[in-house]
Amino acid sequence: MWQDSSYASSSSQSPYYAQQQHQQNLQFYSPSPSDGSLYPGSRPSLEGSMGAQGNISNGGVPAYGGNIQSAGGWWTAFGTGGFEGEPPLLEELGINFSHIRAKSMTVLNPLSRVDERIMDDADLAGPILYVFCFAIFLLFAGKPNFGYSYGVGLFGSMSIYLLLNLMSEKGIDAYRVTSVLGYCLLPMVGIGAVSVMITLDGMFGYLLATISILWCTYSASGIFVAVLRMSEQRLLVAYPVGLLYGCFALLSVFSGK
Template structure:
């Protein structure tokens, strides 16, 4: 038989144990400290990535579409007594296309006709014609098709109001003809004033107004007939 004798190894002097345990305790604490620091770094990176995604610009801004500027130009084109400003290097096709889309949508609701192809095609042909006229009158290299298309598109905004009125009121009468005539003169005057402010050819204002008014008249005939 084997006799097992249990010895009491509990030291009576605590000072003898502390030096032995200190390296192990320090090692454990250092490992835990490193783990906590790594977790803190990961959390900081996660939150920083989240804030970076939240601070990204909107999609329209990334596409170069300034909604506030478009609304300001539309309001200016609806003000027949407003002052015009030269915006040579600041043209955009988004606003004019939105105006034409709104017009064709209202014509579809009022008359049941889908005329976007006619409206857009006529607007492009008008822009090319007015571009040639302005280039012949001014001889300036600053005249571009994009600039002319933008000015004509924004100046078309009063015609959108006529299409909106056609949704609620019948305009295929004398009253409607007078409303269309007023809108044509309004839009043509806006376009010519914008071109004059941009290119400085004040003497040819009425000459520029005529082709613009004719183009707007052709657009608005879709509301009457």
């Protein structure tokens, strides 16, 4: 016991042992890097890529660069303005009222020349609007046929899409087929509006429905023929299209009760 305590006291007083212990304690500390980072191996500053510039001499508060717009009130959420260079919301949604108007006027004036590039900017905003209006008019007339309207439209679009791709060499996608059939439903929407005011289950209604079917069929077949360059096959295109619009006419004339 006495030897151990004396050995420990002599060792603690030894200058060599004290120097060795001091070197071991210094291993827990590392000198600060010259680049100012917190620890060795850290990533360089993101000052250039992130646009944020930290300035220690500025009271320790980093100064951020860039063009940041000030936030307005809650009413700015309903405005049409946005960030600089950002496209309008309607353009991002694919809604162009000028194109919708041009295609609708082409359907309403079927005797005019149809441009073969009219469906380069195909959209479904107009067709969805017309199908919805058609179903709403039937609802007001006491004919709640929403399911039949959507079902006939979907099945008819798929059938016409398959037939056109089998008949033409150029081919057409289902998106444009649906767009053409939806826009050419516009005369049938007028029949639905008339059915709200008067009953079409009579001679006048049959005549009006026949005219509407011919109108829709002539417009749709004209657009398909112009886009696919099938001028010699217009009657073959018009036949299945006429059957599709005939189903919509049956929904407008008869109540189904």
